[in-house]
Amino acid sequence: DTGRGTVDRLLRTLATTVFGPPAVTESNTSIESVLQEQRVFQPPAEMAAAARIGSLESYRAMAAAATKDPDGFWGEAARRELHWFEPFHTVLDWSEPPFARWFEGGTTNLSYNCLDRHLEGAKAEKTALIWEGEPGDVRRFSYRELHAEVCKAANALKAMGIGKGDLVALYMPMIPEAAIAMLACARIGAPHSVVFGGFSAEALRDRLKDGEAKAVITADGGFRKDKPVSLKPAVDAALAEGACPSVTGVLVVQRTKQPVEMVAGRDQWWHDLVDAQGSDCPAEPMASEDRLFVLYTSGSTGKPKGVVHTTAGYNLWAHLTFQWIFDIRDNDVYWCTADVGWITGHSYIVYGPLSNGATTVMYEGAPRPSKPGAFWELIQKHGITIFYTAPTAIRAFMKSGRQVPDQFDMSSLRLLGTVGEPINPEAWMWYRDVIGGNRCPIVDTWWQTETGGVMISPLPGATPTKPGSATLPLPGIQADIVDGEGNSCGPDEGGYLAVRAPWPGMMRTVHGNPQRFRESYWEHIRPADGSYLYFAGDGARRDADGYFWVMGRVDDVINVSGHRLGTMEIESALVSHPAVAEAAVVGRPDDLKGEGIVAFVTLESGRESSDDLIKQLRAHVGTEIGPIARPDEIRCSDALPKTRSGKIMRRILRALAAGQEVSGDTSTLEDRSVLDRLRA
């Protein structure tokens, strides 16, 4: 059902889900404030004067040129910004939508673009990567050094029998070897599949099997909250009993020195194999559309989907967006706090910065009780100029008070960014004031795993910002707010966030399931003229200035601290426990995390709800998916609210989870007494 009424209702619910329940205070609720937000901040004059794109007019001219002649715009950018072994002959082949082919005929290599081309002249000695471990150990790599390390790792992969086209899974802590391994894979044309280190052995196994990974790169463990946390045992568990026959080798970095079991003939230490290799390994010329990586993300059905990105288009988009959005300068020290296990880490810790020859910072740790000011200390210590983090982190800092950041000198900062979820104006203002000293512009960047890079964001030298708005689409991005038939919505009318034209960084398919790619992204909205529209899964509105205000997901996906989780995925984890008959999972507003997870379960007959069982169920979800998916609350009941056709009415559960009145039509409920019992 995509009728207007539904969209409006959804957007109203979303507004409350995302920005917290209404009536927090009498006059200034979060949702109220986002709807009434009037503040506008102009780009600082010095920044505008020096910027690549230095005014709203130049942005608009660029965007207009891109719309008028997309092939000319993207073709010129690709020739200018990337190194080509062989030039491409076609910019875009869109003859079989929604399957796009970009820059056909060309060959290039992402690792070459990130490393080799910076080795001529002084750039070679420039710091490419500054890494800090949780215990405070620091490692720095110049472009020359990083190139050598990547070549050694690439040679090691070859020695393991890995070649062009073989999928390599990475299950790693935030250590330099994670970035080195990614670049090494790209160098030899072996697509990588990075699995976030917080996922469980089960989740890892699913991804290894789905991708038919040939090798796994991991570590003994990493440091988290001042303690070593193991990783290798999860790899062993994932591979146990021949569960993943495609995996022939495991490469293990020694980080924590925890004891690990090494399986003879399968496992090798990084320091044995990689360190023995030569530091020269020519980058393999890759066809533009050769697979670069697969990254799994949650959708509205049970199984996470393997989002496929390809070589040239992804490279160009990560490169261009990084250059535009951060208006990167040679002396910038840039830090993104994401994990390489997410797309943000791929595009904006590793590939975007290195492709531009920037200095990127990588941190193993996080703020923790022993070091609440960990981020601010890092900014002071390394003279960080650009800082990119998630709203959930900002809200947590807000809560613990400005006295923590106020102890540090953060005058090196010139630009701030946010990513991953909507940011409420209060958090935006705090970020600007307390972290940015009221001098740094904020870029609120909207995008997704599927889009490869940022799609909607201010340009710091050009776009006036409004707290809570991601502002305007980047040049070349035909973003729109539409109804179910693809008609554009009017100002301030809520609708679906959609993209009307292909862009180089777009995902190409779902690994092994092109039909799912069609259905999930291109068939929800069907314009009468038969054109193809990319459906992002988010609800949004556009104000009279054309500014986008993203409200949150309109599908069964929830966003917990910027981590995307499918409710069905958590439900299948719950019902795989012998005590559970049925489960329905919904999001509920959470001041810190954006959304929290609430599960409603009915138990198998003969099972009784108890604190102990609830504990077991939470732990079970942790084992099936990972700690981030553990429900905040599990409510047991004897039945779930269903329609006569047996569909669970999630709208009702969402209201109950949020402690709100169940409003709207409940006449389709099969058994109204269920509602009363759930309320009780």
Ligand code: WT7
């Ligand atoms: C979903 C994508 C790509 C970055 C990390 C998350 C939400 C992302 C914003 C933003 C409002 C945002 C959307 C989107 N989202 N950025 N600036 N404002 N919402 O990637 O895991 O693929 O999740 O994150 O709901 O669909 P992801």
